[in-house]
Amino acid sequence: MDLLVDSSTIHLNQTQTTLFGVYDEVSKYNVQLNIAERLWAAWYLWMQNDTLATGILSFVMHEAVYYGRSLPWIIIGMIPYFDKWKIQNLKTPSLKEQAHCALVVLFSHFTVELPQIWFFHPVATWCGMDYGVPFPPMWKMAYQICIFFVMEDTWHYFAHRSLHYGPLYKAIHKLHHYYSAPFGLTAEYASPIEVMILGLGTIGSPAIWVYFTNDLHLFTMYAWIFLRLIQAVDAHSGYDFPWSLRHFLPFWAGADHHDLHHEKFIGNYASSFRWWDKILDTEATQEARKRRREKKLAEFQAKKKQ
Ligand SMILES: [Zn+2]
Numbered sequence: 001m002d003l004l005v006d007s008s009t010i011h012l013n014q015t016q017t018t019l020f021g022v023y024d025e026v027s028k029y030n031v032q033l034n035i036a037e038r039l040w041a042a043w044y045l046w047m048q049n050d051t052l053a054t055g056i057l058s059f060v061m062h063e064a065v066y067y068g069r070s071l072p073w074i075i076i077g078m079i080p081y082f083d084k085w086k087i088q089n090l091k092t093p094s095l096k097e098q099a100h101c102a103l104v105v106l107f108s109h110f111t112v113e114l115p116q117i118w119f120f121h122p123v124a125t126w127c128g129m130d131y132g133v134p135f136p137p138m139w140k141m142a143y144q145i146c147i148f149f150v151m152e153d154t155w156h157y158f159a160h161r162s163l164h165y166g167p168l169y170k171a172i173h174k175l176h177h178y179y180s181a182p183f184g185l186t187a188e189y190a191s192p193i194e195v196m197i198l199g200l201g202t203i204g205s206p207a208i209w210v211y212f213t214n215d216l217h218l219f220t221m222y223a224w225i226f227l228r229l230i231q232a233v234d235a236h237s238g239y240d241f242p243w244s245l246r247h248f249l250p251f252w253a254g255a256d257h258h259d260l261h262h263e264k265f266i267g268n269y270a271s272s273f274r275w276w277d278k279i280l281d282t283e284a285t286q287e288a289r290k291r292r293r294e295k296k297l298a299e300f301q302a303k304k305k306q
């Protein structure tokens with residue numbers, strides 16, 4: 001087994017055949033590991049195939065987080081009490097619409113994403129990603145994830161803005177804009193090409209990081225993807241609560257930022273933060289649109305006078 005943990009710290013009894021049997025064995029000889037680390041080591045030791053182990057873990061995690069996070073939004077959509085925080089109050093998706101969306105996304109997960117997931121482990125380890133135990137310290141995971149958020153947001157801004165260029169919009173991005181009032185499940189309702197282009201920011205940011213620093217753990221990568229998925233689903237939720245993160249972190253984009261993008265089709269291209277749209281004057285707010293119109297008008301009038 002080409003694993004993982006320092007082989008001297010894991011003594012696996014070959015008679016252990018169930019995952020929890022392996023877990024017990026790992027626990028017996030590795031009391032210094034926490035529960036998550038023991039489970040992680042047991043999973044890889046039990047699977048006996050690291051590519052398969054990472055592939056299954058990645059796919060299951062994606063499905064669980066995506067649909068698991070969408071579920072509270074479906075329930076919130078059924079409770080009228082929350083309507084006062086709905087961004088586009090008039091447009092409420094029916095359950096049938098939500099079921100259609102969930103099935104389309106599920107189909108693309110199985111047909112487009114699942115085959116690619118098998119390349120993930122070999123490429124990740126080739127880039128230098130670690131997947132042994134113990135896991136890295138929390139502080140390291142936290143700062144690396146912050147860097148990935150900034151990198152992904154930058155990629156997302158420019159790639160997403162490019163996808164709004166006429167022919168690219170028609171051929172690729174139009175599908176994602178099918179819902180002008182998004183709801184949680186619409187986060188990944190997109191063409192497979194779009195999923196690949198924008199997904200590059202999520203997968204590529206840690207890949208570039210580990211290529212140059214040689215310091216990244218697969219568990220950090222999962223924590224990052226977990227948070228990025230939550231961010232994507234929440235940004236499409238259609239609700240802006242007084243306790244939403246953007247009210248505490250003014251540069252955080254949140255649902256109100258992306259909802260406006262779906263409503264107006266132009267502006268607010270970034271995913272997690274507001275700075276790129278501010279710096280490059282592509283905000284979709286009423287004021288920004290008015291300011292741009294006035295600026296254009298002034299330019300036009302100045303041209304006419306020449
Ligand atoms: Zn768009």
Ligand SMILES: [Zn+2]
Nearest residue numbers: 176182236258
């Ligand atoms: Zn969207």
